[in-house]
Amino acid sequence: MTVQQQASDARIASLDLAAATRAEKDAALLLMADRLVERAADIVTANETDIANAHAANLSGAVIDRLTLNPERIEAMADGLRQLAALPDPVGDVVRGSTLANGLELRQVRVPFGVVGIVYEGRPNVTADAAGICLKSGNAALLRGSGSAMSSNAAIVSVLRTAVDDAGLPANTVQLLDATSRDSVKELMRARGLVDVLIPRGGASLIKTVVEESTVPVIETGVGNCHVYVDEAADLEKALAVVLNSKTQRLSTCNTAESLLVHSALADSFLPLAIEELITAGVTVHGDARVAAVSDDVVPATREDWGTEYLSADIAVAVVDSMEDALDHIRRYGTGHTEAIVSESVTATRRFASRVDAAAVMINASTRFTDGGEFGFGAEIGISTQKLHARGPMGLPELTSTKYIVTGNGHTR
């Protein structure tokens, strides 16, 4: 079946789905969860095919670990779906409402997008997660996972479709696209009119391709070259905690700090301390000349370091002479994801928060907090680094559009 046909089927499914009540959607989510657990053995068997192929392709141990499904991980997928059922339904929320001077009643109401395309890499648990988030927000999902998880994804989607159907919603609420070639991504990007929004989740090159080539509206997610700026008015203890946590709490996430900017007033106090602790934590420090002067263990930074999202135990460190210099640096190299300042000065934090152009600004807090779960959203489909529609962690409301419903009594202009 072509992507065009699948998108067309999704469109038809989306009509019933948009009209489904919260109770109907939650029942489907709970049945999806139960069925995943019941059919865990089948899913693990399908997963073994992917694992065998991954070994044959000499994929790394880390990649194979992310790909692996076992009963515990399948239980976790089911739990994710049950949590979605417990979250409020964004559809039908009245965003704005008023009665106009002429008596017309105006309501702006949240409605589903309709059909959401998601292109993602790696882990098969994203399949259940994305399907669930789309269903809860009333959207039909077109899922294009990675080739490496093809067999697992097919097994998961087959279980989910049967559950959705048994719950009385259209099976085509969840569809998996062909992952054997790039053609399905290309077709998806060109299905304007059938697909309402496309969310690429994955590496920088995937996202760049989709952003440049898609005629379907795109929500860009994820690339994070996040900075921590330690201001001259910083509390050094807090600064140390924030820097270490931002860099080392988890290395491979988009909200991990990749650069540290230290005010020159702290070059003799905080800087040596921070470098020592980072190195002790196993982090390679790439520094400018003033940073390199502090320790022999500092690797001289190249221009490239400032713009790199390492996603590894590396950090680029620079000394700046003012907050303006820090802001200039971030403006040049940042990706608009998360930028942090550590400072006790109200004037400084206020200026930084207003001047820095990012989805999230952390004041005396770790960059790692930019996350739907941490923000209390209950579910997250990704972190938007664009300014249109959604910016920052995207929960269920971010997967909806709105519609004005205007009620009169024969009103004319």
Add this chain to the structure above:
Amino acid sequence: MTVQQQASDARIASLDLAAATRAEKDAALLLMADRLVERAADIVTANETDIANAHAANLSGAVIDRLTLNPERIEAMADGLRQLAALPDPVGDVVRGSTLANGLELRQVRVPFGVVGIVYEGRPNVTADAAGICLKSGNAALLRGSGSAMSSNAAIVSVLRTAVDDAGLPANTVQLLDATSRDSVKELMRARGLVDVLIPRGGASLIKTVVEESTVPVIETGVGNCHVYVDEAADLEKALAVVLNSKTQRLSTCNTAESLLVHSALADSFLPLAIEELITAGVTVHGDARVAAVSDDVVPATREDWGTEYLSADIAVAVVDSMEDALDHIRRYGTGHTEAIVSESVTATRRFASRVDAAAVMINASTRFTDGGEFGFGAEIGISTQKLHARGPMGLPELTSTKYIVTGNGHTR
């Protein structure tokens, strides 16, 4: 100067503009208004060049009328800017806020996009209007008007830039792009990273080009193939008023009705009445077989009629056997702008409102009400027919993005 350079200058201006207070922005708007009036004679002189060129190019009287500026029209432009000054500033609005379990204070705050590109046709008054709306929402504007208004637009922008500068904000808040060739539109569409959002205002072909070719995120505006569905449970008097007003109150706007769908139960009662009144009002009725049976004056409709945004004294009329048939028709031919139902049935209006996929749904009210002014927004930059970011009339808040500001006290995960 290249568009790239202008966009880069706009980006720099946008930094100061984003930090400007409401008081500073309102002062600039009021000065812009005063200067337009003071310099009206110069603007009229510049306008005479465009008018002479329009005559030489044999443009129609209607086009020349829309192009013409006189002291009254310039006063109206100034009034528009003064009204903008009186509107609340969306920047800084807290959209969402909470204190997380760990004590982190979360605020989602409205911030300007940064740089907004607007491509528009026709009337030079849009120039002042668009510049003002962008300034009030904290955005630098890159304006690409039509070649036919080139001289007028240059004069207006020159006055506005001086006023903005004299008010202490960056002159590059308002810039006019070259309108002598299509190249400036192409460059604008490719200025991703410098331009945050592009809004095409104009005909269907301009919008289609921008949507397909732009790598800068686009907000689609305007094409409206709007329907009025007269349900079997309609009050015929209200239906007649709504149909006539929707079609004839103004012919050339995007919220004008282009099609009428009448339930077959009303084929002998309402339909002849509606056709008679429409024809009396000077409207050409293009009808299907059942409509043509009513009157010899009905022109047989072709398939093309159903999909046409006439913007003229024409209407396509069909008889449908059920609301489902009406919804199917709208799904096939509608553009997602405004769809109206006339019915006294709560069940029918509820179903129509939930099932029809459009930016605005009118229940017993004219399609002509889909308008920022009518909705009480005070200003409107266009009517979005897409689902991402903004849908329906776009006021000042729709020209902003958001930013999460998270305040802690050395918080780590």
